[in-house]
Amino acid sequence: MRDTSGTPRKRRPLRRAFVAALGGLGLAAAAATLAVPSANASAPTPPSGWSQVFLDDFTGTAGTGVNTSNWQYSTGTSYPGGPANWGTGEVETMTNSTSNVSLDGNGNLRITPLRDSAGNWTSGRIETTRTDFQPPSGGKLRVEARLQMPNVTGTAAEGYWPAFWMLGAPYRGNYQNWPSVGELDIMENVQGLNKVWATVHCGTNPGGPCNETTGIGNSTACPNTTCQSGFHTYTMEWDRSVSPEAIRFYVDGVNYHTVTASQVDATTWTNATNHGFFVILNVAMGGAFPDAFGGGLDSATESGHPMVVDYVQVLQAGGSGTTTPPPTGSRDAYSTIQAESYNSQSGTATETTSDTGGGQNIGSLANGDWALYQGVNFGSTAATQFNARVASGAASGVSGLVEVRLDSRTSTPVGSFALANTGGWQSWRTVPANISSVTGTHDVYLTFTSGQSADFVNVNWFTFGH
The missing domain is CATH 2.60.120.200 (Jelly Rolls)
Structure with a gap:
């Protein structure tokens, strides 16, 4: 009912509502x-x-x-x-x-x-x-x-x-x-x-x-x-x-x-x-x-x-493919953590992946975006490695950092790697990075930093290693 065309308008009678079934959304019950x-x-x-x-x-x-x-x-x-x-x-x-x-x-x-x-x-x-x-x-x-x-x-x-x-x-x-x-x-x-x-x-x-x-x-x-x-x-x-x-x-x-x-x-x-x-x-x-x-x-x-x-x-x-919801308990740092299983995020979008195993990845990742994964248990033996499954169709000259931060998205990264175009937004590769020694249970933030404003990376999954 807002007209942003610049022409002030008189409101004409509203058209009849086009009513459809709720489709099982259950909003009335909620x-x-x-x-x-x-x-x-x-x-x-x-x-x-x-x-x-x-x-x-x-x-x-x-x-x-x-x-x-x-x-x-x-x-x-x-x-x-x-x-x-x-x-x-x-x-x-x-x-x-x-x-x-x-x-x-x-x-x-x-x-x-x-x-x-x-x-x-x-x-x-x-x-x-x-x-x-x-x-x-x-x-x-x-x-x-x-x-x-x-x-x-x-x-x-x-x-x-x-x-x-x-x-x-x-x-x-x-x-x-x-x-x-x-x-x-x-x-x-x-x-x-x-x-x-x-x-x-x-x-x-x-x-x-x-x-x-x-x-x-x-x-x-x-x-x-x-x-x-x-x-x-x-x-x-x-x-x-x-x-x-x-x-x-x-x-x-x-x-x-x-x-x-x-x-x-x-x-x-x-x-x-x-x-x-x-x-x-x-x-x-x-x-x-x-x-x-x-x-x-x-x-x-x-x-x-x-x-x-x-x-x-x-x-x-939902969405096409299999979406992994966030777990109700802690996560194992040494098992695969699906990127779309975040607890919260800013700036990401979820889409179907053509990577091996199917499912979904997070994309539209650009400078300042982040995703949070709560309760990641690293145990008593320090993790020193980070591996992420990533892809990029970024334009020439566009690149950025995939960073790992603990417990706050503004804390100093414990590790990171740089990424530019991999051949396409569904051209996947596993990229390793060293991280500072991590033990115990932490909230893990993946943060994305770039000198350009354009999207530069998709992420399918990640894991940690000793």
Whole structure:
């Protein structure tokens, strides 16, 4: 329902929801777990078969900004060279001020729109630094946030437009290719109405196969408590394990909107989904969407009602080939550790490998990425060797280090090796490296360091030796 094309729009009536079966995802059964009653709940433990690929639970000192390793601020009234007023006709200026975007000290993020004495509005818009969120081939991606919309209704709420949404990675730095690169609106609300809207944008604007600028959307009331008076969990699940591929939207585990690949032509779907996405949280003021429901952003609109976000979490599951989940106990340092069995990571993607034995590898590895493997037991006889199964299709001149660190991803590496192009991203070789003597049980971080920003390595598995 956000139009980033630069043409302010009136909202046309929403198309009918395209409802599909849940496909055994079990979200409705998990609704009680997802809709945690306290305001500063931790993110729920990933269900069996799912792994966590991103989490921010907004833990930190009250009055501080967001973790800039996870988020970047979008400020002003547009992207550089992009459409004015963020392409939607909204009127606020986005800032990185802690008056507009800050932690509350109780495990929550607050994005607060404010009006000054001259009647000018400021607010906040943050985006994940990562742009690679998409399901593995044949697998699923779940993106969810537990949040409370601005707790304001009626005349005082006119013009409020909170949102939790995603844009296709090709939009970043281009700003002219919407809606073809895809947009997934997981939660939008206007005017303090007790409704949540979910929408897929794609194709061409105006009109086209995705009914732009409206998109393919639907809305529903929040269960139990209103959207404004309580916390709810808003979820998007993108499922590549079914045919046709499906994108499902939920509030507190209830599926109220589904869009499938069969609803548009193959080219439109591919252009909108065959890449990663980044996540956005913001509260806009005014614009075409609120205008379509009465608008009225004026002196009666109350300043200072925040959207409060408990956590944002991204999970993935399955995929073609055999995925190895993290073990429930300790790991043996001298047995093969599958790279995709990480406990947590940043910047990686899981894909099917053509290496001997099949299964999956982790890829898209570039400078600053990492993967964590907890509870690796080296025993009492010191390990002095590290071996990793790696491949690279990096461009000429692109190389980097695969490093082993213990107990912290910022600790000094105990060993590393350099890697450049091996002949292709599935051209595998086993590379050995010496490491400092290691005994006992440690959390092992594989970290990836390069002087270039491009991907430089895939990892299938690794092990240690004496």
